[in-house]
Amino acid sequence: MTVFLTGSPTRYGEDHFTEDNGFLADVRAALSKAAGPGVLPRVLLVSAAPDDRAFTDSVLEGMSLCIHRSGIRTQEVVMLDRRNAAEAPYLVANAHWIVLCGGHVPTQNRFIHEIGLRELLQGFDGVVMGCSAGSMNCASRVYSHPELPGEAVDPGYRRSLEGLGLTDINLVPHYYQVKDVWLDGKRLFEDIVFPDSWQHRFYTLPDGGYIKIKDGRSTLHGDAWEISDGRIRQVSHENSSYSFMNLIFISPHFPETYWHFCAGAKANGINVLGIADAPYEQLSPQLKDSLTEYYRVRNLEDYDEVFRAVAFLSYKYGKIDWIESNNEYWLEQDARLRTDFNVTTGIRTDRIASIKNKSEMKKYYALGGIPTARQVKGADGADAIKAFARKAGYPLIAKPDNGVGASDTSRIESAPELEKWLEAHSGHLSHYVIEEFISGLLVSYDAIYNDRGEPVFENNSVFPTPVMDIVHQNLDTCYWTNRTVPAKLAQIGRRTVKAFGITSRFVHLEFFQLDRDREGLGRKGDYVGLEVNMRPPGGFTPDMMNFAHSTDVYQIWADMIAFGERRKSLGEQFYCAYAGRRDCHSYRHSHEEIMSRYGADMCMCTRMSPALADDLGDQVYIARFREKKEIERFFAFLTEA
Secondary structure: OEEEEEOOOOOOOOOOOOOHHHHHHHHHHHHHHHHOOOOOOEEEEEOOOOOOHHHHHHHHHHHHHHHHHOOOOOOEEEEEOHHHHHHHHHHHHOOOEEEEOOOOHHHHHHHHHHOOHHHHOOOOOOEEEEEOHHHHOOEOEEEOOOOOOOHHHOOOOOOEEEOOOOEOOEEEEOHHHHOOOEEOOEEHHHHHHHHHOOOOEEEEEOEOEEEEEEOOEEEEEOOEEEEEOOEEEEEEOOOOEEEOOEEEEEOOOOOHHHHHHHHHHHHOOOEEEEEEOOOHHHOOHHHHHHOOEEEEOOOOOOHHHHHHHHHHHHHHHOOOOEEEOOOHHHHHHHHHHHHHOOOOOOOOOOOHHHHHOHHHHHHHHHHOOOOEOOEEEHHHOHHHHHHHHHHHOOOEEEEEOOOOOOOOOEEEOOHHHHHHHHHHOHHHHHHEEEEEOOOEEEEEEEEEEOOOOOEEEEEEEEEOOOHHHHHHHOOOEEEEEOOOOOHHHHHHHHHHHHHOOOOOEEEEEEEEEEOOOEOOOEOOOOEEEEEEEOOOOOOOHHHHHHHHHOOOHHHHHHHHHHHOOOOOOOOOOOEEEEEEEOOOOOOOOOHHHHHHHHOOOEEEEEEOOOOOHHHHOOEEEEEEEOOOHHHHHHHHHHHOO
16 A cells, blocks of 8 residues: 555645655556556545535545546546445445545544444555545544634544554644634644644645655655644755654664764654663764664663663654664664564564574575585584584684674684684583685675665675784784675675575675685685675774765665665765774884875774774774775885884
């Protein structure tokens, strides 16, 4: 079902559907899909004055002319009122397009319940369009503000009614016509609607604006204002859109650049609700400005406390549409929260092992026909590990089955070293996997996928020095982002995402590009799956993508969340290089010398968070270049001892 909520589908004084804000095009596209190729739609109008024959007949005539003047051809246009109410089941079942007409909200509300329209619409796969009162009655709980003389002072007048349940959005239509109206000696907005908005949220829009509801997404197009807690604020403008969603962002303050995700979501009209354990006064001004509300918990590791925070925000703001942290550390908690609160827009607990446990990843790589290194689980025991070592040979890599980066990862060079490792880890072997060593270049496929499993953005980074070596040997961190994604890498990256069944996510997939032919794995230059990370790459890599592709990946992610598509274009393409220097080392070239030589190319120069410094260095320099050869010169200059 596709639902359109309008005050009026026409601009004031016009006799056809407006084309402003894409309305007519949206309606035509929805009707074409509902009726099918080459089929003219059958239209059913639902009266708001079912017992007023003259008024109802005039609405039928006027709407029929309006539809045809808009260039929409139909099989028939039928009005449902008291005269044919008994035929409602047949008329609804055979309609492609149902229009809930304007009029008196309570009168129409009684009629739709008398004919059982809410039940009749169950399973309806066509188009529903509300006009004024019809839009208001689409809500689960209808806000029916007084509109006729006497209603504002009538203590028995009911301002809350049960509606059709097609949306949770409450509209006050015809903004420009009603904002200065007086009723029973009261101002409609200041004295009635505003006081009624405490602990509620209403939206008011002029004729020509509309809300489209499709596949669980509600998007407002055109000028509109939100009324809540006695205040009014404009949330959307002509030729722009606003997404009705509640996003809970876990730990939005870390990494520090993640406020950009929140800002992008806010720009799309999403309520961004932050949960973390940092004091509010320690949040950056940019993050504070991006959050609709912040809920501080004592300990973000305490699931019960975080659960209560989500429950509170759900009670206050309504259904939660997204729960995200974009942070590897919180992925399992995110999944549990989604499961407990029935949030369907991300990975839930039944799928989390496939993206967190390296042993489980193997199954999905196999489904996609993606080669990976041979592996044995530590849980299989010491004898199985030794047998695997005899078969695979040395060196071997031992790493946590569920772990991030190179933490607690070991390279085992020989049988005596394996014995020593087994002895040291005998009490918790089940926490590890042991893999054959694959030599090659470490590369990443980074992408943002929409809800249809399509990439809306893709990127490739190259890591010439393995992270394990950087951490264990205290090396400088140097890597770069490519101008383009190699075709073979894009192909295997997309295949991997499909094999894991991932949608609506930022992904960071790691591969080895073989440096020689390997039996069972591929030829030199082929890609071998290492591990999947269903979140953005760490550190400032998202910012490097922005510098390399002249874009904003934070906004692309937010557009995917809100609209299921990319709305931010790419600009000129560059190579973007990262050099992380360590405080414990001495370097030939000072900071001043670096800036003197590379200042014009420098995109970012900052300190790395201590929590990430082991992998990424203490002092960060990020520069972009048009020529790949400049990257090695940059690295050599910055790391020269």
